Amino acid sequence: MTDIKDKDYIVVVQCHIVKQRCSGYYCEKAFNERTGGFAAYPKDKSYRIMNMTCGGCCGRAVHRKLSLFTRRIKKDEGMEKDRIVVQLSSCITKDNFHAPPCPHLDYIKALIARLGLDVREDTFISDISEKRRKAGLYGTN
Ligand code: SF4
Ligand code: SF4
Structure with a gap:
C-alpha cells in the first residue's frame, strides 16, 4: 500500500442495496471529520473524493467502474493509480444491526487488487454498533 499521505483521490465504494435508502451522509461526515475509516488521512x-456503489450483487461492476475511471483520469489528468485509494464503506465491511458484512467482500477486494489499486476498509463507525460488535451481539463475529 502506498503511503496514505501520498494519496490524492479517494473512491468510496458503497453497498448498492444499502444505497437504495442511504444517502451516504455518514460516510461523508466521517471523511469530513477524519474519523472511523478516515482517521488516518x-x-x-x-x-x-467520489462515491460509487458496487453496482449490486455480486459486486462485479466495481471492476468495470474503477477500470474506466482510472483510464479516464490518467488520460485527462495524468493521475496514476498509486495516487488513488479505494475505501470500502462500513456497510460492506462491518457486521451491523441490519446485516453481516457483504458476502462478496473478498471478491470485491480481489477485483480491486486486480486493477492494481490500494484498498482500505471502513468509513463511518457507529459507536453503538462497535460496542455491540465487540460484545458479539450480532452473532456473526
Ligand atoms: S457506511 Fe453508512 S452512511 Fe455509508 S453508505 Fe453505508 S450505510 Fe450509508
Ligand atoms: S455485492 Fe455486497 S456490497 Fe454489493 S450490493 Fe451485494 S451485498 Fe451490497
Whole structure:
C-alpha cells in the first residue's frame, strides 16, 4: 500500500442495496471529520473524493467502474493509480444491526487488487454498533 499521505483521490465504494435508502451522509461526515475509516488521512490535506456503489450483487461492476475511471483520469489528468485509494464503506465491511458484512467482500477486494489499486476498509463507525460488535451481539463475529 502506498503511503496514505501520498494519496490524492479517494473512491468510496458503497453497498448498492444499502444505497437504495442511504444517502451516504455518514460516510461523508466521517471523511469530513477524519474519523472511523478516515482517521488516518491527514486533516490538513484536501482530497478529491467520489462515491460509487458496487453496482449490486455480486459486486462485479466495481471492476468495470474503477477500470474506466482510472483510464479516464490518467488520460485527462495524468493521475496514476498509486495516487488513488479505494475505501470500502462500513456497510460492506462491518457486521451491523441490519446485516453481516457483504458476502462478496473478498471478491470485491480481489477485483480491486486486480486493477492494481490500494484498498482500505471502513468509513463511518457507529459507536453503538462497535460496542455491540465487540460484545458479539450480532452473532456473526
Ligand atoms: S457506511 Fe453508512 S452512511 Fe455509508 S453508505 Fe453505508 S450505510 Fe450509508
Ligand atoms: S455485492 Fe455486497 S456490497 Fe454489493 S450490493 Fe451485494 S451485498 Fe451490497
